Amino acid sequence: MSQTITIDPVTRLEGHGKITIQLNDKGEVEDAHFHVTQVRGFERFSEGRPFYEMPSLMARICGICPVSHLIASAKACEAIMSVRIPHTAAQLRRMLNLAQMVQSHALSFFYLASPDLLLGMEADVKVRNILGVAAAKPELGRAGVGLRRFGQSIIELLGDKRVHPGWVVPGGVTEPLSSEKRDKILAMIPEAYANTGVALGAYKQIADTFKQEIEVFANFPSNYLSLINEDESIEFTDGALRLVDEGGKIIEDGMTAARFPEVIGEAVEPYSYTKFAYYKPLGYPDGSYRVGPLARLNIVKTMGTAKAEKELAEFKGLAAGLVTSSFHYHHARLVEILYGIEKIEEILSDPRILDKHVRATAGVNRLEGTGQAEAPRGVLHHHYKVDEDGKMTWANLVIATGQNNKAMNLGVLQAAKHYVKDGKFTEGMLNRVEAVVRTFDPCLSCSSHAAGQMPLLLELVASDGDVVDRVVRD
Amino acid sequence: MSKLKLATVWLDGCSGCHMSFLDMDERLLELAEVVDVVYSPIVDTKVFPDEVDITLVEGAVASVDDEKKIKKIREHSKMLVAMGDCAVTGNVPAMRNPIGPEAILNRAYIENVSAQPQIPCVVVPKLLRVVRPIHEFVKVDVFLPGCPPSADTFHTALTALVKSGPLDIPALTRFGA
Ligand code: SF4
Numbered sequence: 001m002s003q004t005i006t007i008d009p010v011t012r013l014e015g016h017g018k019i020t021i022q023l024n025d026k027g028e029v030e031d032a033h034f035h036v037t038q039v040r041g042f043e044r045f046s047e048g049r050p051f052y053e054m055p056s057l058m059a060r061i062c063g064i065c066p067v068s069h070l071i072a073s074a075k076a077c078e079a080i081m082s083v084r085i086p087h088t089a090a091q092l093r094r095m096l097n098l099a100q101m102v103q104s105h106a107l108s109f110f111y112l113a114s115p116d117l118l119l120g121m122e123a124d125v126k127v128r129n130i131l132g133v134a135a136a137k138p139e140l141g142r143a144g145v146g147l148r149r150f151g152q153s154i155i156e157l158l159g160d161k162r163v164h165p166g167w168v169v170p171g172g173v174t175e176p177l178s179s180e181k182r183d184k185i186l187a188m189i190p191e192a193y194a195n196t197g198v199a200l201g202a203y204k205q206i207a208d209t210f211k212q213e214i215e216v217f218a219n220f221p222s223n224y225l226s227l228i229n230e231d232e233s234i235e236f237t238d239g240a241l242r243l244v245d246e247g248g249k250i251i252e253d254g255m256t257a258a259r260f261p262e263v264i265g266e267a268v269e270p271y272s273y274t275k276f277a278y279y280k281p282l283g284y285p286d287g288s289y290r291v292g293p294l295a296r297l298n299i300v301k302t303m304g305t306a307k308a309e310k311e312l313a314e315f316k317g318l319a320a321g322l323v324t325s326s327f328h329y330h331h332a333r334l335v336e337i338l339y340g341i342e343k344i345e346e347i348l349s350d351p352r353i354l355d356k357h358v359r360a361t362a363g364v365n366r367l368e369g370t371g372q373a374e375a376p377r378g379v380l381h382h383h384y385k386v387d388e389d390g391k392m393t394w395a396n397l398v399i400a401t402g403q404n405n406k407a408m409n410l411g412v413l414q415a416a417k418h419y420v421k422d423g424k425f426t427e428g429m430l431n432r433v434e435a436v437v438r439t440f441d442p443c444l445s446c447s448s449h450a451a452g453q454m455p456l457l458l459e460l461v462a463s464d465g466d467v468v469d470r471v472v473r474d
Numbered sequence: 475m476s477k478l479k480l481a482t483v484w485l486d487g488c489s490g491c492h493m494s495f496l497d498m499d500e501r502l503l504e505l506a507e508v509v510d511v512v513y514s515p516i517v518d519t520k521v522f523p524d525e526v527d528i529t530l531v532e533g534a535v536a537s538v539d540d541e542k543k544i545k546k547i548r549e550h551s552k553m554l555v556a557m558g559d560c561a562v563t564g565n566v567p568a569m570r571n572p573i574g575p576e577a578i579l580n581r582a583y584i585e586n587v588s589a590q591p592q593i594p595c596v597v598v599p600k601l602l603r604v605v606r607p608i609h610e611f612v613k614v615d616v617f618l619p620g621c622p623p624s625a626d627t628f629h630t631a632l633t634a635l636v637k638s639g640p641l642d643i644p645a646l647t648r649f650g651a
Pocket of ligand 1: 060063561622
């Protein structure tokens with residue numbers, strides 16, 4: 001009799017997800033799936049609304065990375081207006097996006113993943129959370145809270161609100177930066193560096209104890225996609241996309257937001273409300289690729305900031321070619337946090353950041369527009385069509401989690417095959433299967449713009465598909 | 475005195491309300507000295523506990539799963555708090571109501587895709603025809619509006635609820651705050 005192991009909900013994850021693991025009658029893992037169980041409908045209900053409302057509406061797709069949605073959306077609107085935004089506005093938005101990257105990476109690393117990393121995959125479920133980490137390792141708990149606070153405070157200083165600030169608008173931002181606010185941000189930087197140092201130090205000390213996890217946590221060659229600057233440095237807000245194959249060879253370069261829909265398609269699988277993005281010339285699923293911190297650090301040649309540059313060299317040293325284990329997403333996230341702080345400091349050291357020209361205005365000058373930006377977890381693409389009055393007639397969004405969807409599913413299968421043997425498994429083993437998904441830091445809230453829940457339950461399924469027995473884990 | 479049991483639940487929302495809850499930062503660690511977070515997206519419990527003192531619910535009720543969950547949550551919670559505008563009014567998720575689930579699903583999974591167009595139906599829950607706020611399904615004890623309510627609002631409200639002290643919500647937050 002075949003069995004299905006269901007992990008519902010996958011916890012310490014940003015959104016609604018389930019994992020099912022199918023066992024054959026010998027108790028071997030046959031297949032495994034990661035299901036996203038929420039649907040929102042932004043692509044359809046935006047229709048008929050004024051395009052300039054899109055940034056603040058689309059930001060409500062996700063409370064974790066609303067800034068990336070704000071920026072990708074504003075850019076799509078600016079393509080419709082045919083305007084180039086003032087330099088200072090672009091720099092302010094770049095800083096806002098970096099602040100969000102720092103807070104979101106801190107959330108992913110400390111609040112969601114660190115209980116596995118610092119307390120252990122087998123730690124008591126009752127303490128395996130951020131509060132447990134804060135109790136057992138106060139210095140690390142406080143570093144995590146501090147780094148998240150750093151990013152969120154910058155967002156609040158710039159946009160007046162930590163979640164869903166209204167400051168980013170089509171054409172730029174609503175208000176220039178004051179010197180008082182600049183000085184406040186600068187004053188927070190030393191503590192942020194110190195907290196990042198604590199995190200990197202602790203991570204490097206323990207990483208070696210996860211050799212087995214590194215081996216089987218979505219560890220396989222794949223294509224990678226990320227934004228990059230012309231000088232091959234890392235970029236989160238502007239630049240263009242580069243797609244590389246598993247050997248690091250460039251497949252597509254200089255990909256603008258306008259070109260994205262021509263080459264990136266989306267497929268649907270019956271088991272998930274999150275779609276599966278792929279590179280059209282290679283078809284689905286061969287054209288699948290990974291995005292996010294691992295992809296970015298694999299693709300870029302330089303960070304462009306001194307401290308992060310040293311860390312990049314160490315990161316690239318993890319493998320002879322590209323770094324293939326998704327476990328290393330955690331490490332990559334910490335390197336990017338360091339970069340984010342350095343870059344924010346650099347942006348603020350330019351006196352032009354206080355310039356008062358921060359918004360361009362225009363009406364509808366084109367009936368179609370696209371915009372892209374890196375969300376903390378990977379590239380995000382917004383594509384809009386409007387009528388002559390600027391009312392939305394169509395929208396499509398491609399989010400990071402959809403682009404990592406295939407890799408997450410393959411990763412769950414890889415880990416399940418390793419940890420579930422002869423139909424036997426422990427809570428700690430299943431936690432590792434969940435931990436594979438956590439490495440990707442998927443945002444199921446985003447991915448369900450067009451996303452689910454799970455107690456751990458074990459179902460015995462008869463050959464006709466009837467569930468004959470169920471065991472629920474508490 | 476034993477610690478109060480606190481749960482936080484995420485239905486159809488954007489997680490922004492949970493993020494704002496986490497924005498209490500160090501104050502959250504202090505709060506953990508007087509309450510146990512027994513169920514939440516940030517802890518590993520998979521089944522909603524039998525007895526919870528305070529449950530904060532983010533999001534509207536949009537799928538058959540959400541509906542089952544909110545009823546179960548109500549049964550096992552002494553105090554139920556609708557956290558944020560989506561839970562309080564339906565807000566953004568309810569914007570799909572005039573359109574209906576078929577058109578939403580068709581757009582996302584049939585029209586806007588380039589391979590294997592189909593409506594997902596395996597394991598994933600069915601959508602309700604109409605997205606509704608939680609008080610239309612179960613009794614809500616406290617309404618905390620805002621999109622999202624600020625971290626200060628959470629802190630003040632939770633401190634009052636934990637101490638069973640007075641709580642002046644209009645002084646703290648409003649729709650869209
Ligand atoms: S009320 Fe606002 S912040 Fe809260 S879940 Fe709804 S959209 Fe997100």
